[in-house]
Amino acid sequence: MYNRSMEKVNIDKYVIMIKDIIDQEEADFLIDMAKGATDEEWDAYRKSLGEEADSVNAAYGDWKKQMLWLELNPNLFERAKDLVESINKRCIYLINDHYQTDYILDPLYNIYKFREGDFMKEHHDSGLSPDIKLGVVLYLNDDFEGGEIYYPKANLEIKPIARSLVVHPSGMIYRHGVKAVSNGERFSLAGFARLNHSNS
16 A cells, blocks of 8 residues: 655645655556546536536536546546546555544545636535545646645645645635646546544
């Protein structure tokens, strides 16, 4: 689960970055999948929201073309499933080791694309569900400008580093947003960790 190329950085007391949690070949595979996806495949998530699409879009920024939900696209899902499951296992092992808590991680079956001008409005992850304890972002690339994740209440801003994982608590203190991308495209995976009640 852990290899020597990985490096854990404590951003503050509760936010961590783990560098090189995936390798370049894995990152390129997922980026190429995203870049090669059709408009219909990118649009599957918006269509799945139905009448809620506009309200979700208004709450978080322009989501209509930002999320490639692999589970809604069977061909893409089958190609990426084994890799994503491997990445999930790496992530949750290192998260549990750091926080010394038994979490489970929602499968990272979505690829986010921020184009020039795309951003994410401020929010806290537990606002989506009280079960969410941690937010998780895995950056696939860093050859773009802008797109920093920022936490105004914690006075933090993190510039994405390719192949790195950022983990933050879900509560109001770590309310966060993503600054607009000013040049290039920003690709990432994202998800949430919850307490594992299956062993209790």
